[in-house]
Amino acid sequence: MDKPAPIGVFDSGYGGLTVLKEIVQKLPQYDYIYLGDNARAPYGNRSFDTVYHYTLQCVKWFFEQGCSLVILACNTASAKALRTIQQNDLPKIDASKRVLGVIRPTAEIIGNFSSTGSVGVLATQGTVASDSYPMETAKFFPELTVYQEACPMWVPLIENNEHTTHGADYFVKKNLHHIFEKGENIDVLLLACTHYPLLKDKIVEYMPVGVKLLSQGEIVADSLSEYLRRHPEMEARCSKNGQRIFFTTDSTGDFDNHAALFYGDDVRSQNVDLGV
Numbered sequence: 001m002d003k004p005a006p007i008g009v010f011d012s013g014y015g016g017l018t019v020l021k022e023i024v025q026k027l028p029q030y031d032y033i034y035l036g037d038n039a040r041a042p043y044g045n046r047s048f049d050t051v052y053h054y055t056l057q058c059v060k061w062f063f064e065q066g067c068s069l070v071i072l073a074c075n076t077a078s079a080k081a082l083r084t085i086q087q088n089d090l091p092k093i094d095a096s097k098r099v100l101g102v103i104r105p106t107a108e109i110i111g112n113f114s115s116t117g118s119v120g121v122l123a124t125q126g127t128v129a130s131d132s133y134p135m136e137t138a139k140f141f142p143e144l145t146v147y148q149e150a151c152p153m154w155v156p157l158i159e160n161n162e163h164t165t166h167g168a169d170y171f172v173k174k175n176l177h178h179i180f181e182k183g184e185n186i187d188v189l190l191l192a193c194t195h196y197p198l199l200k201d202k203i204v205e206y207m208p209v210g211v212k213l214l215s216q217g218e219i220v221a222d223s224l225s226e227y228l229r230r231h232p233e234m235e236a237r238c239s240k241n242g243q244r245i246f247f248t249t250d251s252t253g254d255f256d257n258h259a260a261l262f263y264g265d266d267v268r269s270q271n272v273d274l275g276v
Contacts, residue, residue: 005031005065006033008035008070008071009073010055011035012054012077014261014262017034018262019073021264026218028242030240031238033067034247036246037274040054043055043074043077043126044126051080054077055074055080071220072102075103075123075193076126076127080130105219107139109219111140113188113214115187118185119137119145119146120146120186120188121133122190122191124151127150127193133148159195163199169206180208187212191214191215194216198262250271252268256269
């Protein structure tokens with residue numbers, strides 16, 4: 001058996017750090033390696049094939065670091081690449097390793113929060129186009145109606161540190177207006193992009209009273225905790241020294257400056273060249 005190694009956490013950029021933050025808070029004893037593919041971000045507007053190719057390459061990199069378990073803390077990668085990697089690639093690479101995403105854990109519980117049977121999903125264009133949330137949610141809550149709204153300006157606003165400005169208000173109000181036009185009975189709103197929690201204050205300000213806002217960090221952390229409890233053989237393969245190591249495919253200085261905003265603490269990253 002492989003010696004214990006860190007849990008890998010992957011995102012196309014910074015957003016997955018909001019998930020890692022909650023995972024570390026829930027499960028601080030484990031070691032984690034984070035990789036942000038910032039050189040090729042954003043993934044949200046890229047084709048299925050491109051996202052799959054990039055994501056698989058990064059998953060293989062985690063495996064080369066010894067990781068047995070990798071979390072795709074990225075909705076676009078989870079929507080466009082996870083299923084193919086799980087079904088086609090893992091059996092060929094190493095059937096004992098696991099790659100998990102953020103969509104299924106969310107779909108498993110989102111219906112528990114709704115009393116009207118209508119939920120809204122705010123996401124990137126790529127995640128919306130994949131229809132992953134309606135399809136996955138239907139497996140657990142077939143009676144639930146899922147309305148989706150692509151918010152293409154939200155990630156650029158956040159990554160350019162414009163998310164607290166009045167300019168951001170226009171786009172938040174616009175997208176919220178659109179989704180509540182589609183489903184006026186929506187009583188749960190899911191932030192289906194790991195960047196979006198940074199806009200939480202503005203979203204709460206402009207959404208209707210009585211609507212519950214969900215972000216994924218805590219959901220994924222709880223799901224991972226339960227997964228490790230149910231799979232002691234995988235839990236034994238995860239090292240436990242409380243270490244966190246950060247990698248980026250782009251500038252480390254730029255990554256570190258942005259990362260603190262998402263992670264809530266100072267980050268010192270290392271550069272990795274994936275050879276592309």
